Amino acid sequence: MADAPLAKSLAAPAPASAEEAPLYVPRRQIYPQAVKGRFRTIKWVVLAIALGIYYFLPFIRWDRGPNAPDQAILVDLANGRFYFFFIEIWPQEVYYLTGLLVLASLVLFLMNAVAGRVWCGYLCPQTVWTDLFYAVERLIEGDRRERMKKAKEKWTLEILAQKVLKHSIWILIAWWTGGAWVLYFADAPTLVKELATFQAPAMAYIWIGILTFTTYTLAGFMREQVCTYMCPWPRIQAALTDEYALNVTYRYDRGEPRGSVKKAEVLRKQGLPAGDCVDCVQCVAVCPTGVDIRKGLQLDCIQCGLCIDACDSVMTKIGRPTGLIAYDTDMNVQARIEGKPEVRRIVRPRTILYAGLIALVGIVMIAALAMRQNIDLNVMHDRNPIFVRLSDGSIRNAYTIRVANKHLEERRYTLNVEGLDGARLDIVGGRIDQDGQPILSVGPDQTLEMRVLVTAAGDAPASSTDLRFILTDLASGETARARDHFKAP
Structure with a gap:
């Protein structure tokens, strides 16, 4: 029974009842005090x-x-x-911007897992x-x-x-x-x-x-x-938080029971429990949201640490150890009350998972940037008509191609088609070089959209044949490829 008062004095601050803490409290004007630390x-x-x-x-x-x-x-x-x-x-x-948003979210989750808000x-x-x-x-x-x-x-x-x-x-x-x-x-x-x-x-x-x-x-x-x-x-x-995440915490194992400096000294001389908290309310005065951290974690608390600076300043003035309010966990507070060792686990499965995902997303984005091409080719088959039979019996398919030149200077490209033997490729309005190859000129940092006709002999395979369009940069030899189909009766 002798330990009952001590146990009571070290109990965690009780949460406010429903009557004391309504769902919505009319706003009170907050005047945060300046603090140094x-x-x-x-x-x-x-x-x-x-x-x-x-x-x-x-x-x-x-x-x-x-x-x-x-x-x-x-x-x-x-x-x-x-x-x-x-x-x-x-x-x-x-998708690069999507990757950045995913990366930012994971960093936010990791920060929360390590040290709350x-x-x-x-x-x-x-x-x-x-x-x-x-x-x-x-x-x-x-x-x-x-x-x-x-x-x-x-x-x-x-x-x-x-x-x-x-x-x-x-x-x-x-x-x-x-x-x-x-x-x-x-x-x-x-x-x-x-x-x-x-x-x-x-x-x-x-x-x-x-x-x-x-x-x-x-x-x-x-x-x-x-x-x-x-x-x-x-x-x-x-x-998203867990019991190992560090939060701005009032160490009630040290602070309770509260009292003035003189009263605490008298109690200590009598062998009675006396906390370091002198109830000066400086932690509340400096809080930008008006939270009393001594009531435990609260939704309003933004974990800015200003109450730590205010409390450390008071503790220094009265000659008591600093850290009455600090980044800690309730689990450690209870461990100290029970005489058990503190547990600090910043590296744990949750933080390893977040850090690993951050590294993975970062590596994927860097690799994608390193391997990204400076040319891009997109091909879209005409839907109506799907194919045309010419007077000589050959089959023609029409496509719309879009070439993106990501270089900062004009580039010239050749366009070829593979997958259909004997097929002839014509670019509507395009240039033809001395070897009979169609030439495309695309301005710096621009896209070019053109119509392309692919013609196959009358004995072309029936139904559908896979085609590969190949765009080649004449200056660098860089290529871009796109797949589509050649339709026939």
């Missing part, structure tokens, strides 16, 4: 790198030679091209821009206490001026966010000049307006509501 520093570094890449990447140049844009990353919707440094993706190669806390655009908006707000209106005080006061000229300045900067950030996005769809320096002189296409102004409004609204006003109610990832993440 290693996780806050990591977030600042990630923010600077992420925004730097997003805002300035469209201005990086990449020389692809003549007849090609020199913007490093460009989504050329008008010509159906996606340029990524030395890679050029055509519309029929959309790392994406939400550090890399999510909503988190990044909200952090930036909070920084502007603190710079102009002050930290948590000042903002809470001003929210209760009547507006003065000073408060009005601060709010006008804050919202003006927010709108400028949101405007540049929308402006940077449209720069990925056109030559950035040219579009900036056209936007400044009001000569840009109307669609550019429309999308800048839409993205300005959404950024200003989501990062300036909705903030944690986006993470709690709009984003599906917290629900998906909960289904």
Whole structure:
């Protein structure tokens, strides 16, 4: 019986009852307090790198030679091209984009299996821009206490001026966010000049307006509501996690029972249990979603680690060990209570599977890029009529061919057909070289569509015969092949 109070004091925080936690809680205004520490520093570094890449990447140049844009990353919707440094993706190669999405999903799953909602806390655009908006707000209106005080006061000229300045900067950030996005769809320096002189296409102004409004609204006003109610990832993440995934955890085996520093000292001298948590509520004050991490894992928590920095700062001041809140697991907390060794298994079947799939998809995509051809040939048989019998008894089939030249200079090709002995190939409107072979000229980074006639003698095989069309680059010898059928009575 002597251990009952101790066991009770080390029990995990009880979940709130249905009466205490209704399905929907009216929004309360959250005023996150500024904090310093290693996780806050990591977030600042990630923010600077992420925004730097997003805002300035469209201005990086990449020389692809003549007849090609020199913007490093460009989504050329008008010509159906996606340029990524030395890679050029055509519309029929959309499987590369599918591979990137699959790769991104697997990386997200691996991050979740290792350390919970790392994406939400550090890399999510909503988190990044909200952090930036909070920084502007603190710079102009002050930290948590000042903002809470001003929210209760009547507006003065000073408060009005601060709010006008804050919202003006927010709108400028949101405007540049929308402006940077449209720069990925056109030559950035040219579009900036056209936007400044009001000569840009109307669609550019429309999308800048839409993205300005959404950024200003989501990062300036909705903030944690986006993470709690709009984003599906917290629900998906909960289904993908397991007991070994590290999460921001309140180590209640150390923290309970809570009490002031003086009260804890008195209890320790009396040999009674006393936790390290002094109930200063700094972990709640710095949380951008207003979560009390001491209640355990919650849907609202984005695992940003700011409560760790706040708690470590308090522990340092009172002379207690840091790490009362840390990346840990409830399983380890229970193990420490029971006197068992901690278990940390980052490498386990789940993470090995995700890492293996990431490697596999990455290797497949790299191999596909390495082996991709710079010419492409597609053949489509005419449906009506399927074949024609000529006056001399021979059989003719008609086809539509499409040749894609992915080189950045004009190329000349020859076209041949195999699989039907004695067959004659004619290209409607095509050139014939001195050897009697049809020649196709295709412009740089273009496609050419032409009609092709294949004629076989009257004694051609009946029904259907497999044909192979062979396109050969006269300069490099590179070939592309396509299969179809020759129809006969």
